[in-house]
Amino acid sequence: MSLNVTELTEAESWEFLGLQEVGRLATAAASEPEIFPVNFATSGGRIFVRTAPGSKLAEVAVNAKVAFEADQLGPEIAYSVIVKGVAEILEHDDDLVDAEHTGLLTYQENEDSPKNVWLRITVQEISGRRFVRVG
Numbered sequence: 001m002s003l004n005v006t007e008l009t010e011a012e013s014w015e016f017l018g019l020q021e022v023g024r025l026a027t028a029a030a031s032e033p034e035i036f037p038v039n040f041a042t043s044g045g046r047i048f049v050r051t052a053p054g055s056k057l058a059e060v061a062v063n064a065k066v067a068f069e070a071d072q073l074g075p076e077i078a079y080s081v082i083v084k085g086v087a088e089i090l091e092h093d094d095d096l097v098d099a100e101h102t103g104l105l106t107y108q109e110n111e112d113s114p115k116n117v118w119l120r121i122t123v124q125e126i127s128g129r130r131f132v133r134v135g
Contacts, residue, residue: 001135008128013081016070016128017042023070025049025087025119027059034059040070041102047083047121048102057117060087068121081128083121090118 008016017023025036036056038049047068051057060066068083090096099118106115 001133004132004134006130006132008079008081008130010126013126013128014042014045016072016079016081017047017083020070020072023047023068025056025121026067026069027056027063027087028065029059029062039104039106040068041104043098043102045123047085047123048099048104049087049119049121050099050104050106050115051117051119052115053117056119057089060089060119064088066121076133078131079128080131081126083123084125085121085123087119087121090120095120 021039023038023040025038027034027036034055038051038056041048049056064086066085066087068085069080071080072078090099096118099120
């Protein structure tokens with residue numbers, strides 16, 4: 001059995017991201033990489049994440065350069081899209097309205113830790129691959 005690997009176009013990569021709900025945000029502050037599973041949405045060529053105050057925000061405040069990945073695994077086919085970009089904590093009303101319009105829902109939210117802070121990732125690079133088992 002072999003593996004056929006196909007590079008996705010930029011449009012195919014965005015299409016794949018638009019169909020996913022969960023990805024991983026990678027940050028690096030003080031030379032310590034961190035990876036956080038997050039719910040996300042895409043809009044206008046950007047990625048939006050809703051989170052609670054904590055280490056993700058602290059990491060982004062120190063170093064706004066991030067990586068982001070979403071993937072999907074199946075028995076015969078898999079996808080992976082990787083993004084490199086710059087994250088910012090949204091504070092202005094017009095930016096928050098744009099973020100809210102994504103309709104992003106989070107899986108883990110409670111009264112003790114409301115996810116009321118938005119991050120927006122401006123994408124600088126995007127690449128994707130499709131892996132298909134052959135034979």
